[in-house]
Amino acid sequence: MSLIVQARNIERIYGSGNNAVQALSDINLTVQQNQLVALKGRSGSGKTTLLNIIGALDYPTNGSVIFGGVDILTLSEKERILHRKENIGFIFQSFGLVPLMTVEENVEFGLRIAGVPKQEWTKRINESIDLVQLSKRAKHRPFELSGGEQQRCAIARAIATRPKLILADEPTGELDTKTAFHVMKVFRELVASKQTTIIMTTHDPAMMEITDHVYALEDGKIVEKEESSIT
Numbered sequence: 001m002s003l004i005v006q007a008r009n010i011e012r013i014y015g016s017g018n019n020a021v022q023a024l025s026d027i028n029l030t031v032q033q034n035q036l037v038a039l040k041g042r043s044g045s046g047k048t049t050l051l052n053i054i055g056a057l058d059y060p061t062n063g064s065v066i067f068g069g070v071d072i073l074t075l076s077e078k079e080r081i082l083h084r085k086e087n088i089g090f091i092f093q094s095f096g097l098v099p100l101m102t103v104e105e106n107v108e109f110g111l112r113i114a115g116v117p118k119q120e121w122t123k124r125i126n127e128s129i130d131l132v133q134l135s136k137r138a139k140h141r142p143f144e145l146s147g148g149e150q151q152r153c154a155i156a157r158a159i160a161t162r163p164k165l166i167l168a169d170e171p172t173g174e175l176d177t178k179t180a181f182h183v184m185k186v187f188r189e190l191v192a193s194k195q196t197t198i199i200m201t202t203h204d205p206a207m208m209e210i211t212d213h214v215y216a217l218e219d220g221k222i223v224e225k226e227e228s229s230i231t
């Protein structure tokens with residue numbers, strides 16, 4: 001097994017002076033390739049901030065993030081954009097779907113941005129939409145979908161590009177229990193087939209059970225790392 005992500009001594013302070021908020025401090029975390037890892041913690045404990053930093057969407061105040069052996073803080077802005085495009089799939093709470101595009105067009109848009117060859121598109125679109133059980137809604141636009149369906153569309157878009165790493169902020173938060181378990185099963189299959197590594201946040205202990213490791217965050221610090229019973 002080899003390391004895909006290593007966060008070293010991460011600190012993130014928002015603002016300055018009296019308004020400074022210490023969102024993260026002394027974060028050390030290592031994630032092996034083809035694992036499914038969860039971050040848990042109360043609201044405001046720093047989970048999203050950490051995902052943003054690992055995903056090269058934000059800079060830590062101190063510390064470094066190593067991705068596949070490269071310190072991403074040494075990359076230029078252009079290289080960071082390319083790194084995100086080529087290596088990372090994001091499933092975030094705002095979903096980031098394009099309102100005027102149907103489910104399949106949104107997934108296609110993700111493939112186009114990631115630079116996946118055009119001849120692959122149809123297969124990948126059908127496969128990923130089918131995996132999240134959204135085929136019946138493939139021709140619908142986001143405003144015609146429920147919150148959970150929009151979330152599954154965002155998941156389909158992220159998995160279609162087969163990124164090395166998927167960062168998912170509460171990916172099952174909008175889903176009913178049955179659908180949430182189905183999505184976790186899809187995540188496990190992707191990880192088992194060695195297609196990807198997934199770091200997700202969740203509040204749900206039942207979802208944590210399905211992961212390889214759970215990191216617990218409290219006030220911006222990792223307080224425990226649990227091995228899941230599944231592996």
Ligand SMILES: Nc1ncnc2c1ncn2[C@@H]1O[C@H](COP(=O)(O)OP(=O)(O)OP(=O)(O)O)[C@@H](O)[C@H]1O
Pocket residue numbers: 014015021022023041042043044045046047048049050
């Ligand atoms: N842009 C910002 N400016 C100032 N403070 C911020 C900013 N973003 C987050 N914070 C603060 O940083 C801390 C960590 O926030 P973060 O969103 O990472 O928590 P979280 O664990 O993801 O919470 P939730 O489960 O509610 O999404 C919180 O105290 C939050 O108020």
